[in-house]
Amino acid sequence: MKPLILFDMDGTLIIQEKPPEYQGTKTHYGPYMSIKAQMKEIVIKHGVPSELVFPLNRMALIWNATRLYLEEHDYTDAEIKAVMTEINEPFMVEERADHEISVLIPDTIPGLEALQKLGYEMGLVTTASRESYDRISSDHAYGCFGDYFKHSITRDESRYIKPDPEPINRILELYNRDEFVYIGDSDHDAYACNAAGGRFVLLNTRCYDIDTVDMFSPYAVIERLSELPEILGN
């Protein structure tokens, strides 16, 4: 049986197109820093120790560490939901800003089409919100790529997000499958996939160097989605 093929969205099917003013010293990551600072401020206000979240430099890590702390310290489900909803606000601000400058990668639709013709079942696991995923994946400007996926899991259907394997494990349950390949562009994709027991294919849109790539133990590294059928043995 052919393995289930799972995809990440941002950096894998769509990508941020950096306007000229983002090149050089002024980067898109200026506002990103303050978004993380906002998230930290919120969770510290709700009792999460500052020394726990202060060293964290990624939104996903702040998100997961916060939930873990709240769950382990007798916060009620309602209290946890309230805190996560509050830090979701700056998360959404960053997400919308990223998506405003995101475009469809030219190889996405031909790549998905080829895999579908070969009989692969495909799904999508993203850290983005359900709202953003549904809007982008059904938009003609993005090739309606959601049509290729029977199931998708977003941040809104998972307690923990990548690099935690939970979102991948959830989609495996929906398909009732365990053999899978996950295609993603980041370290968090690699760690989530490896922890869930899958084969990781790195689409190296971030231009990671070879030493970094080695840390992910990828099954394969590709530059374009259309390389997948051959990588998968077709």
Ligand SMILES: [Mg+2]
């Ligand atoms: Mg990504």
